[in-house]
Amino acid sequence: MEMNLFRAPAGARAAKVLDRSLFSRTLPTAAASVRDNRLISKYRKQLEKTKELLLVERLSPVVVDPDPVLASQGRKCLILKPNVMATAPETWSQELAEACKIGDVKVVGYELTIGYELWSYIDVARSVLPEELHGEIPVGFNTAGHVAHLNLRSQYLPYKEVIGQLIIDKNPSIRTVINKTDNVGSENEFRTFGYELVAGPDDLVVEVVESGCVFRFDYSKVYWNSKLGFEHGRLTELFQPGEVVVDVMAGIGPFAVPAGKKGVFVWANDKNPESFACLVQAIERNKVG
Numbered sequence: 010m011e012m013n014l015f016r017a018p019a020g021a022r023a024a025k026v027l028d029r030s031l032f033s034r035t036l037p038t039a040a041a042s043v044r045d046n047r048l049i050s051k052y053r054k055q056l057e058k059t060k061e062l063l064l065v066e067r068l069s070p071v072v073v074d075p076d077p078v079l080a081s082q083g084r085k086c087l088i089l090k091p092n093v094m095a096t097a098p099e100t101w102s103q104e105l106a107e108a109c110k111i112g113d114v115k116v117v118g119y120e121l122t123i124g125y126e127l128w129s130y131i132d133v134a135r136s137v138l139p140e141e142l143h144g145e146i147p148v149g150f151n152t153a154g155h156v157a158h159l160n161l162r163s164q165y166l167p168y169k170e171v172i173g174q175l176i177i178d179k180n181p182s183i184r185t186v187i188n189k190t191d192n193v194g195s196e197n198e199f200r201t202f203g204y205e206l207v208a209g210p211d212d213l214v215v216e217v218v219e220s221g222c223v224f225r226f227d228y229s230k231v232y233w234n235s236k237l238g239f240e241h242g243r244l245t246e247l248f249q250p251g252e253v254v255v256d257v258m259a260g261i262g263p264f265a266v267p268a269g270k271k272g273v274f275v276w277a278n279d280k281n282p283e284s285f286a287c288l289v290q291a292i293e294r295n296k297v298g
Contacts, residue, residue, distance in 0.1 A: 036120070
């Protein structure tokens with residue numbers, strides 16, 4: 010079933026506030042009520058083969074039987090595609106008709122409820138953003154712990170709250186979304202950046218695990234780039250126990266701490282007092298030395 014069958018009403022378009030209720034639908038369809046749950050697997054495979062089983066991402070085709078009595082007995086059924094109708098046997102495949110004939114299956118009406126949780130980030134974004142903005146919907150963002158860091162283009166700024174809330178809704182690990190308001194390093198010698206809160210609590214104290222080490226820091230006060238994780242690990246792997254490494258711009262220690270943990274002697278410092286404090290804490294937290 011195509012997601013456009015569940016398209017939100019026009020009232021959702023160009024919305025500045027996310028109304029999740031607009032994405033709920035109850036659709037009349039049909040289901041294959043199976044007489045014994047032990048037969049579910051057999052008929053699921055058969056209905057997939059005949060292309061009659063409803064297969065939609067994030068929606069299980071196996072549900073509780075709509076009959077209250079059968080439901081109380083734990084009976085299950087298989088949701089069928091909209092073109093398979095309970096009252097029109099001519100829409101059934103030969104295999105489904107045969108299963109009904111021998112009494113294994115009964116095709117019944119089913120009210121399918123489609124909730125907001127079924128929709129992906131892109132599904133909802135395309136429904137709420139103006140059509141002229143569909144070409145470059147923001148999908149990429151940096152993360153630091155529970156924080157998602159956006160760099161929105163000007164045309165998306167009027168919809169930043171909706172975008173931020175969508176990111177939180179569709180990414181369980183994200184609780185806070187911010188948008189950068191200036192370039193890294195252009196306003197501050199410590200390479201921090203100005204930001205505005207887009208969604209969630211204004212809590213930028215995060216915890217990140219990298220190269221087997223735990224770092225805890227205030228994302229607004231130190232420089233951190235999760236995209237450099239591979240490079241941090243690559244260089245650290247080059248260092249050998251007993252070697253001496255000097256890291257004069259160590260930040261919170263993404264090179265120094267993992268290197269020290271593997272027995273490398275590291276001289277590390279940073280001009281930002283907050284970064285240096287986090288570096289010292291990371292050394293203690295990860296039992297380096």
